[in-house]
Amino acid sequence: MEENKLGIYCHIPFCIKKCLYCDFNSQVCMDQKQIDAYFAALKEEISLVAQKDQIVDSLYIGGGTPSSVEGEKIADLIKALRQAFLFDSDCEITIEVNPGTVTEEKLVSYKKAGINRVSVGLQAWQDQLLQSLGRIHDQSQFVQTMTYLKKTGFENISVDLMYGLPGQTLLMVEESLRQVLSFEPTHFSCYSLILEADTPMTQKVEKGELICPDEDDERDMHWLVDELLEKNGYHHYEISSYAKVGFESRHNLKYWELKDTLALGAGAHSFYKGQRFANLSDRELYVEHLKKGQLPRTELHELSQEEWMAEWLFLGLRKLDGVSRQEFIDRFADDYMLIYKEEIEKLISQKLLIKEGDYLKLTKKGQDFANQVFMAFI
Ligand code: SF4
Secondary structure, X not given: OHHHEEEEEEEEOEEOOXXXXXXXXXXXXXXXXXXXXXXXXXXXXXXXXXXXXXXXXXXXXXXXXXXXXXXXXHHHHHHHHHHHOEEEEEEEEEEEEOOOOOOHHHHHHHHHHOOOEEEEEEEOOOHHHHHHHOOOOOHHHHHHHHHHHHHOOOOOXXXXXXXXXXXXXXXXXXXXXXXXXXXXXXXXXXXXXXXXXXXXXXXXXXXXXOOOXXXXXXXXXXHHHHHHHHHOOOEEXXXXXXXXXXXXXXXXXXXXXXXXXXXXXXXOEEEEOOEEEEEOOOHHHHHHHHHOOOOOEXXXXXOOHHHHHHHHHHHHOOEOOOXXXXXXXXXXOOOHHHHOHHHHHHHXXXXXXXXXXXXXXXXXXXXXXXXXXXXXXX
């Protein structure tokens, strides 16, 4: 039964260098004592939330740059999780890695620890774009990472790419895709650059030192990604995600389907048993709380039925298959076609949503104006 399943996210907030566009909860830290203290805190958090009522069928180790720490630290973390929770024998276990931090030795220890999916943060193929993003790696280090991954026997590999970057052209997006396709990953995550407030990249764009492609060019890039990946056998299953059949990310689907996900680590956000809560994002405070045996939680919010229904709809609409009316009725004993009649009819008349059998889904135009669609349900 699906209610018996649980996804776990573990946040590793360390990075070698801060990328210029990044506003994630991550910090540059090379101090082994601080890294050890953080992992000790994570293990304490695991022992405080341990339960064996649900079966863990996805574990996602994200960051930050999880591959910036020793492989043994990650293996040790997974061991602690396996002791505290019941793991499905078929559990999807993903780690995010950055080229430039991956060694064969680390990959061997990931494999031994049971990691079976690796998400590689490339972002772009061209070294000049990587440099302007402030990434620590170049193209050759990505090639080396992919070679190590194949050599150590990883078969489920996802690659992250970005478009809408300053100085990026349509041809560059095409080159990035073609080069990565030659390594035959099972999954792609393709994101449009978001200029977050107060990042060095946003400041450079505001000062006119960097120029982003305009909205039309950015959309052309999106549709080029879509066309090339579909042509190469990748199924567009979520706004930013493409996969070979059977390689859709089980963990990420949990977020879009409002399934239980327990998130551990500084600043990590959970959706668990109808509640949303977050951990303190300050790493030192997070560690301090756990040293005293206290859960470092903040922002606890119990979803009302209305909020749950709205979230189920707008998160579910991120999936290209859309949302099932019958599933909504079974889950909430209510009908979204009645509750959101006005909003849905308007979005259908604007050709942003379409009804197909039991499903309501985004049209191609709806993908271009996805935020407008989602906002209609908030
Ligand atoms: S590697 Fe990822 S988390 Fe770290 S600074 Fe770059 S974008 Fe942010």
